Amino acid sequence: MNTILVIGGSRYFGKSLVLKARDAGHQVTVLNRGSSAPPAGVGHVLADRDDEEGLRAALGPRTFDAVIDQVCYTPRQAAVARRVFAGRAGRYVMTSTMEVYDPATLPGPAAADGPVGGRGRRPFPHRVTEDSLDLARAPHTTPAEPHADPARAYAEGKRQAEAVFLRDPAFPFVSVRTAHVLGGGREEWTGRLAHYVERIASGTPVDVHAAPHATSFIHHREIADLLYWAAVQSFTGPVNAASDGVLDVTGLCELVAAQLGRRPRYRVVEQGAAASPFSFDRAYAMDNGRAAALGFGFGRVTGWLPSAIAEAASCGAGRSPL
Template sequence: MKRILVIGGSRYFGKALVARAREAGDEVTVLNRGSGAPPRGVDHLVADRDDEEALRAVLGPREFDVVVDQVCYTPLQAAVARRVFAGRTGRYVMTSTMEVYDPATLPAGPVDPVGPGGPVPAVPAPVTEASLDPARLPLPGAAGRAPGPWPAYVYAEGKRQAEAVFLRDAAFPYVSVRAAHVLGGGPAEFTGRLAHYVERIAAGTPVDVHEAPYATSFIHHHEMAEFLHWTAGQAFTGPVNAASHGAPDVLALCEAVAERVGRRPRYRVVGAGAAASPFSFDRAYAMDNGRASALGFGSGHVADWLPGAITETAGAAG
């Protein structure tokens, strides 16, 4: 049994993580701003994580085996957490994102943000964790940002800088889980990105795609919850990619949707640099999940769970 604190944990795979930990017999505490009550048997702490004094007060003398931070978006939030949880936890797991690899959001500057793996490739090759070393990035200062939504480059840079804060002069064993695009069927997929395709293809509305879209990485929301819980119980540190096997491009995704809804997709090609439908990318940054596999996590396959997620989403749409 582990004593786990989940920061966030009120929706999507955060809720699934809390449920998974409880099923495993862990002692779970959820900390958030009161946006959602956890299930029975789970302690609930209410505080604004940006308020260091209030955070310390609500935590009191509590200590944890693991903190799983679902909602760290800025270097300011990371700096507060680093100070508050130093000496309070034996392990810190931050949910990051594959967007940290996106070459369209990487800053230009005198410091090369890549590690020993070299630059993010211009060819469609999956990126490894070594493709980006946030600790080499210049920190912008302690300025935080209000909660999203943010432009993609702000979200990605915020996550990179948050990782950098935890990695520099580490206060505890730290892991950044760089999550692929998380999908789930029906109301579980609150972002509406899968529903975008189901609704458009079912209605015969064109899907906006790039002329030669690149493949990207996905993970089911239950698999993401399982990945985080597994990570909480491991001893490794540093970044790790969380993605199912298989990296379809947007055209393959549309074909999968078409097979379930019984209507052929229609496409509208957009120009280079123009906005397109979710998951249509004109640059490559699908992820390599080899490190997670080598460490012992058994990743699923997109082809195994995507049809069911599409069917659930279509059913929820009516």
């Protein structure tokens, strides 16, 4: 039995992660600010992770075999966690995002041969591997550079947070770079899959790029399984988390349309204009080969997506995508 602390874990796949670890026989504790109580059989630490002294006091003498950090968004949060959990975490798993690879959010001016993770940027290959981004050598800028674009701020915050842990590890560290998470009906709080279900069901055109690139997805239960798996393994470093197979926005729409018995309609947007949530004009779909080689078995996106579409359809309309 391991002692596992989950920071966050109050909603969506975080809840599934907590239950999976508990049901596997581990001693699980959830740390949050009290937004929701943990499930039965799970411990609770009430603390604000941004308050370093308060966090230390709330944890007391506790130590953990593994810490799974679901809500680390900035380098400041990472630096606090690195200091507080040094000497009390046998292993630290941070939930990151595939958006760290997005060339549109990398800092600095575009540069045809600029180093990935440096101040320039260059296009990524069709499927990015963990080695496509060297955050251990990325420039140190704390806090994350402010930006009017929330997507850029989110991606840069995650990159810098990973970099804090990777540059000078205080414990064995893993960053799980998560693909777009879908499934779970109303639990899928972003409403991105519902966006397509609602539009195609109503005959409303979907906004797409003229030549959209494929992207990566993962089921909400699959990412919970992978985070739990990462917590009880011994490897370190970044790992991509994506179901087998990729889809572009039109492929996604075709699957939605087939489930609904409708035909999708499209409206092509101008170059550089915003489109629907999973229409991308640049390539950064992920290669999941490292996790697969380490022993994690992925499902195929086309295997689970029809049931996720059916769940979204059964929930009805009313949500707006982020």
